[in-house]
Amino acid sequence: MTNHVTVGLFVRLEAKPGKEAEVEKFLNDGLALVQQEPATTAWFALRFGPATFGIFDVFPDDDGRQAHLSGQVAAALMQQAPDLFAQPPAIEQVGILADKLPGA
Numbered sequence: 165m166t167n168h169v170t171v172g173l174f175v176r177l178e179a180k181p182g183k184e185a186e187v188e189k190f191l192n193d194g195l196a197l198v199q200q201e202p203a204t205t206a207w208f209a210l211r212f213g214p215a216t217f218g219i220f221d222v223f224p225d226d227d228g229r230q231a232h233l234s235g236q237v238a239a240a241l242m243q244q245a246p247d248l249f250a251q252p253p254a255i256e257q258v259g260i261l262a263d264k265l266p267g268a
């Protein structure tokens with residue numbers, strides 16, 4: 165089995181003032197949902213600063229990425245976005261040029 169990935173997502177999130185702890189909890193709770201997605205090869209919740217967060221995840225192919233975008237984490241993100249974020253999540257689809265993953 166190969167762990168090679170070809171595509172990913174980078175999502176930038178800006179918490180509303182006073183919602184930073186809720187965003188951090190939301191991202192930590194999302195890990196359990198992502199662990200149920202076989203095509204999500206790697207998933208990272210990020211914190212860039214006091215109110216700036218992000219998600220970076222990678223997939224073997226576009227089918228895996230689309231399955232993730234149709235999954236529970238994406239649905240929860242869009243449902244809670246108006247309450248948690250100062251602006252809508254900025255979701256960028258990216259191509260992976262090179263990777264180093266365990267077992268690869």
